Amino acid sequence: MEAWRRQLNDRVSAFPVAKAGPAHIATLKTFDPPLAALEGRRFRGVERRGKRLLLPTDDGELVLLVHLMTAGRLKMLGAGEAGPKTPAFALAFEGGSKLVLTENARKKRAGVWLLTPEAAQEELAHLGPEALGLDAAALGEILRRDARRLHPLLRDQRAIAGIGRAWANEILHAARLSPYALSTDLSDEEVERLAAAMNEELARGLELRERGASDEKTYRVHNRLGEPCHVCGTPIAQIDFEEHTIYYCPECQTGGRVLKDRRMSRLLR
Ligand SMILES: [Zn+2]
DSSP: OHHHHHHHHHHHTSSOEEEEEEEOTTTBOOOSSOGGGGTTOOBOOOEEETTEEEEEBTTSSOEEEEEOTTTEEEEEEOTTOOOOSSOSEEEEETTSOEEEEEEOSSSOOOEEEEEOHHHHHHHHTTOOOBSTTOOHHHHHHHHHHSOOBHHHHHHOTTTSBSOOHHHHHHHHHHTTOOTTOBGGGOOHHHHHHHHHHHHHHHHHHHHHHHTTOOHHHHOSSTTOTTSBOTTTOOBOEEEEETTEEEEEOHHHHSTTOOOOOTTTOTTOO
């Protein structure tokens, strides 16, 4: 997300909005203020909060909030450049450039909200601290608050902002921790390892994204079922948990144990 933010920042603020929309009915989440209220206004740039991108107008009246979820993609098109036929959301700028949001998924999950600055503040108030830059002391406090399994805890935006399911897989592998380990069971040394892995993995992802790397090149554990672990060569395993598929290395992360579906075997972790 940070890589996207940097790429978009200058381009969205270069010209005022000429036409706001069209927007897919499932994508645009607000109707008041109307989307047309953006027309004639210029964005100040792009800010990021967790996985959300914020585009405040330079008059301080409105904020466009974008959440791409898993499959949403934002793209800036130059004047005359061909884009998708039916984007989930589009903004045309004076001068001819366009910002388009596409979502290549049957179920539309990405969202766009047009809000007043107060409403945007409200919307973001429940977000936890940013993952990138979080140190071991701050992470330790979050982990010890409640006994929770690490994978869902890392993905919980109220606890820590900015980690999705793919990066939770990458981070836990780098930290050599089980996705099912309980947050309150971690030793100080393990908390430090997790904080270091979180920062190193997110920084690695940011650098690769800025160079335009594909998911395939970026992820080393996520979506790699059966492929050899890049550290030890053991085939990567997967387990379904709460509608998510978790990928992990049984050798590096779970002491050689293969995790069982929790619905089948409640005691295992
Ligand atoms: Zn391994």
